[in-house]
Amino acid sequence: MSASTPAATRRRGVSMADVAREANVSGQTVSRVANGRENVDPETRARVLAAMHRLGYRPNSAARALRSGRFHSIGVIMFTLSSFGNMRTLDAVASAAADAGYSITLIPVSHRTGGEVSEAVDRLSEEAVDGVIMVVEAHLLDEREIDLPAGLPVVVVDxxxxxxxxxxxxxxxxxxxxxxxxxxxxxxxxxxxxAGPESSFSAMHRREAWERELRMAGAPVPPVHVGDWTSESGHEIGRALASDPDVTAVFAANDQMALGVLRAMHEAGRAVPAEVSVVGFDDMEEARSFWPPLTTVRQFFGEVGRRSVEALIREVEEGELHGVELVPTELVVRESTAPPPS
Structure with a gap:
């Protein structure tokens, strides 16, 4: 089989020269089409694209990056893949990146150390990313041991x-x-x-706002019960709360802990919401199927992911830097809250 046959061409990879011969145009024209330039006649562009499709040509992204200085790739460093919020945020980041023509490279961080974050950044630098979105715990970004390459665009989430x-x-x-x-x-x-874990940025802000709202209303501030985001911790704390007849309202820092509180109240024979009202935070899909359906605070994880990608791309492509961008929340009232027993 000669080197000019299609099979041989596929084995060695299709080049721009192959496409140029197939479309009967110059290599420069193929280059302009491959790089999305506008100065190509529409009919010629269509012919080149058809030739690319027939031959299975794929533009060399590494070569294009050398010419443009960009890789069209975003690195994501994420503390955990097990939480509801992080998975929803990651899904939105991936979708928004794809819509913008960027791929993502994910590096999970498991041991909660600044050194591991620095190692993750080093790995992403080797993968040739244009910038990094970091979804990590608050204290990790306070550690001096975190070393980021100079000039690397970074956007922080949560x-x-x-x-x-x-x-x-x-x-x-x-x-x-x-x-x-x-x-x-x-x-x-x-x-x-x-509350959520004391190391968590989200938990800290929810706890501080809860206390501030009580003080502004002149209401007593009860001791805080700290969980770990799981329904098991909510259940354990809920058992203690259920044993106190003075407890008539509980705000849990996420829906999973709220679910544990609901279970503890049911087991103790305390009716929700007739005797105790319970509110969660997140509005996970299952919240409406809790019994009773859970009143909760809705987070728009998709919007957080989309805006984080937009902010990073603005920084990469235009050098624009923005401070803190907050996505609003919304209270969703369902059947788990009611006035206290008279």
């Missing part, structure tokens, strides 16, 4: 960048105020809080 990088996040504080105010407006004397 964490505290301390003015080092642009931040895109849910308005955590506003959501917690909505939840607390809802329960107070129903007539509850105070609101007990099941």
């Amino acid at each position: 964490s505290n960048a301390r003015d080092r990088f642009p931040v895109v996040d849910t308005d955590q504080a506003h959501g917690a105020r909505l939840a607390t105010r809802h329960l107070l407006d129903l007539g509850h004397r105070t609101v007990h809080h099941v």
Whole structure:
């Protein structure tokens, strides 16, 4: 079989010269089409694209990156893939990146150390990314051992960048105020809080806003109960709350812990919402199927992911830097809240 046969061409890879011969145009014309240039006649462009399709030609992204200085690739460093919010955010980041013509490279961070974050950034640098979206715990970005390459565009999600990088996040504080105010407006004397881990940026802001709203209303501030985002921790804390007859309202920092609280209340024979009202945070799909359906604070994870990609691309392509961009939250009232028993 000669080197000019289609099979041989496929084995060695299709070049621009092959496409040029197939379309009967110059190599420069093929290059302009491959790089998305506008100065090509529409009929000629169509002929070149058809030739590319027939031959199976794929533009060399590495060569294009050398010419343009960009790789059209985004790195994502994410603390955990197990949480509802992170998976929804990652899904939105991937979709928004694809829509913008970028691929993503994901590096999970498991041990919560600044050194591991630095290693993840080094790995992404080797993968030739244009910038990085970081979805990590707050304290990791405070550690001096984190070393980022100079000039690498970075956007932070759900964490505290301390003015080092642009931040895109849910308005955590506003959501917690909505939840607390809802329960107070129903007539509850105070609101007990099941908080997330103390190392969590989101949990910290929800807890601070809950306490601030109680103090502004002149309501007592009960001791905080700290969970770990799981329904098991919510259940354990809920058992203690259920044993206290003075507890009539509970705000849990996420829906999974709220589910554990609901179970504990049912097991203790305390009716929800007739005796105890419960509010969650996230509005995960299953929240409407809890019993009773859960009143919760809706986060728009898709919007957070989309805006983080937009902010990073603006930084990569235009050099634009923005401070903190907050995505609003919304209270979704269902059947798990009601006025306190008279």
